[in-house]
Amino acid sequence: MILPIVAYGDPVLKKEAEDIEKDSPELQQLIDNMIETMHNSEGVGLAAPQIGKSIRLFVVDASPFEEDEPTLSNFKKVFINPIILEEEGKEWDFNEGCLSIPGIREDVSRKPKITIEYYDREWNLKEEQYDGIAARIIQHEYDHIEGVLFTDHLTGLKRTLLKTKLNNISKGNVKVNYRMKFPKK
Known part of the structure; x- marks a missing residue:
């Protein structure tokens, strides 16, 4: 089932998510729904807070980046109760976007290698190590379960310049081709 994606401004996106119990009912169905929702909205990752659930779960499918990194051709994973143990290397910029913040893309600096x-x-x-684009996608989704958005990594000036666009997103004044739930609509 395709679920609506929560838009910027919803408090669930700024809340640190809770751990999931092993015998959590309907978890497998939720994972399937999240994967279907991610693919329907043409995303490469989706975290549970983005569908209104404050739990430590995210899914990724980095295969759209296989042209840049051939090792990502079948990079599809589910992360439950993840903890990033280490981030290493010299930070590098990459243009990021977010299904909860449609129409906005900005360069974000992150470390190139993680252990999770x-x-x-x-x-x-x-316990695995990732680098490059795979690490970046995982870091972006991990931020969601920590209550952090990619816009939080931007300078104060950049956030100020985006304020009107961000407010319009929270009000539903944005064009998207997937289902969304807007907090101020």
């Missing part, structure tokens, strides 16, 4: 611990869909505990 998480449970996969079958509740196997994993």
Whole structure:
């Protein structure tokens, strides 16, 4: 089922998410719905807060970037209760966007390599390292479960310049080709 994506301005996007219990009912269905929602909205990642659920869960599909990084051709993962253990390297800029903030893209600096611990869909505990675009997507989605948006990484001046656009998004004055829920509409 395709779920509506919560727009900028909704308090759930600024809240630190709660851990998920292993026997959480309907978790597998929620994961399937999130993957379907992500693909329907042409995203490469989707975190549970973006569909109004303040839980530590996100899904990624980096395959649209396989032309830039061939190793991403089948990079599809589910992250449950993740913890980024380490971020390494010299920060690099990359133009990011967000399904909850449609129509706005900005350069964000992040470290190029991460080590993350998480449970996969079958509740196997994993500790893995990622770099490049895969690391960037994971960091962006991880921020969501920490209550951080990519716009929080921008300078104060840049955020001030985007204020009108951000307010318009929260009011629903934005054109999107996927279902959204606007907090001020």
